[in-house]
Amino acid sequence: MDGVEKPHSRILLPISFFAFILLRMKCILALDQGTTSSRSILFDHEGKIRAIAQSEFKQYYPQPGWVEHDPLKIWETQEETARQAMHQAGIHCEDIEAIGIANQRETTVVWNRKTGEPIYNAIVWQDRRTADFCTQLKADGAESLFHEKTGLLLDPYFSGTKIKWILEHVDGAQAQAERGELAFGTIDSWLVWNLTHGQQHITDATNASRTLLFNIHTQQWDQELLKLLDIPESMLPEVKSSSEIYGTADKFLCECGCVISGLAGDQHAALFGQGCFEPGSAKNTYGTGCFLLMNTGTKPVVSNNNLLTTVAWKRGEEINYALEGSVFMGGAVVQWLRDELGMIKSAPEIQQLATQVSDSGGVYFVPAFTGLGAPHWDPNARGMIIGLTRGSGRAHIARAALESTCFQSMEVLRAMEKDFGAPMKSLRVDGGACADNVLMQIQADLLQIPVERPKQIETTAFGVAALAGLAVGFWTDLEAIAAHQQIERIFEPKIGSDEAETRYARWKKAVERCKGWENPV
Secondary structure (H helix, E strand, C coil): CCCCCCCCHHHHHHHHHHHHHHHCCCEEEEEEECCCEEEEEEECCCCCEEEEEEEECCCECCCCCCCEECHHHHHHHHHHHHHHHHHHHCCCHHHEEEEEEEECCCCEEEEECCCCCECCCEECCCCCCCHHHHHHHHHCCCHHHHHHHHCCCCCCCCHHHHHHHHHHHCCCHHHHHHCCCEEEECHHHHHHHHHCCCCCCEEEHHHHCCCCCEECCCCEECHHHHHHHCCCHHHCCEEECCEEEEEEECCCCCCCCEEEEEEEEHHHHHHHHCCCCCCCCEEEEECCCEEEEEEEECCCCCCCCCCEEEEEEEECCEEEEEEEEEECCCHHHHHHHHHCCCCCCCCCHHHHHHCCCCCCCCCEEECCECEECCCCCECCCCCEEECCCCCCCHHHHHHHHHHHHHHHHHHHHHHHHHHHCCCCCCEEEECHHHHCHHHHHHHHHHHCCCEEEECCCCHHHHHHHHHHHHHHCCCCCHHHHHCCCCEEEEECCCCCHHHHHHHHHHHHHHHHHHCCCCCCC
């Protein structure tokens, strides 16, 4: 038999070869850079997660109401998690069709163009240090101008006044900026700068619309607003659409490089990932904060109820707008109970503790640690737990903490319904905290509408992966994206509307008690 050719010997090699090729799954890499951690997620063509890696980083609180991050640590953890995710999936960079970046919005980084080194820590979106300056601008009558042009309100939340603070408080920064030596970016810009070794200084329309500097009607940086804040335009990134090929992440993860083709602020990415493509469709993301966004179509809707008008996304020349209400403290409340009070050892314990009681026992928790967001916009409010009695225990406080997230979201939803002119029929939810069944049931009870949780709750990462994938033909159209969204569970209200309204009225009373705490007496 040694001299006889085996009939199957020539077939075995091609079969094993093609099997190997088939096993090399093509993916989109989503870099999901959040407030407390950096994550990297790989999605296949079916929209399924092939790998996920996460790394938390340190939060800095130099003074009460101040919140900072180390920009270099953000880049380090984002790069680290990308490598981990690829290792888990067993793929190489040539298997990555594109990279999409979703990011914590408004967080502000200023760095030296020549060295690439930040000149100050990143000032986080939660930071309230510019509250007095915002108050002064309001007193000068500037708020209507900012609101008309940007769709935003004058609040420390946004990037513009953070940039001004850095230029005023870092030695020589204003002069360096005037000479064109400094670059500003939200976290998407910072990551792209590092991915491309300083070759690309860009952002997308969603992130630009959160700066207080971008005219959402002309889609340009606004010269009048820049002059008011004394910010040189040379600092600002070029504004791109949310889905296009921007360039290559040179030697990121390997020598061949990867195409970057999707950028979006995290909440805009989640709206896209939830398939909220029609006007009136809305989602709420439960993360560090809570962010309720409603697609209002191709024309901006001006809010009369202290909500924000923002760019939902931009694809090609078409722009979709959204109404938004922001809750500053959502999941961060649970983190506070764990890290600062030591009341729980891990976040999942909050659910177990809260189910030990049927209600909060009259306890209300207003987590205004860094002020109140929509619809109050009070930077001087501070956190409060009220309604305590001798019978109040850890379980009541835990349940009140969960309820605080739902009450804040309820306030935003009520304002949004007034602006849009129609009641919301259901609410789509996502974000890590929406996995908490107790939290979602409380939300349905208070809103008195169904709360829909998808099978794929990583909608922020999937949304920016979808934007990146559409730009390179990995997915063909919006129908292909929507096909990957399936509902895992619907939470129906279990209490009556009268009870929900009574509890909501008590909540509003508690909120009024904490307002203006930091105002001079």
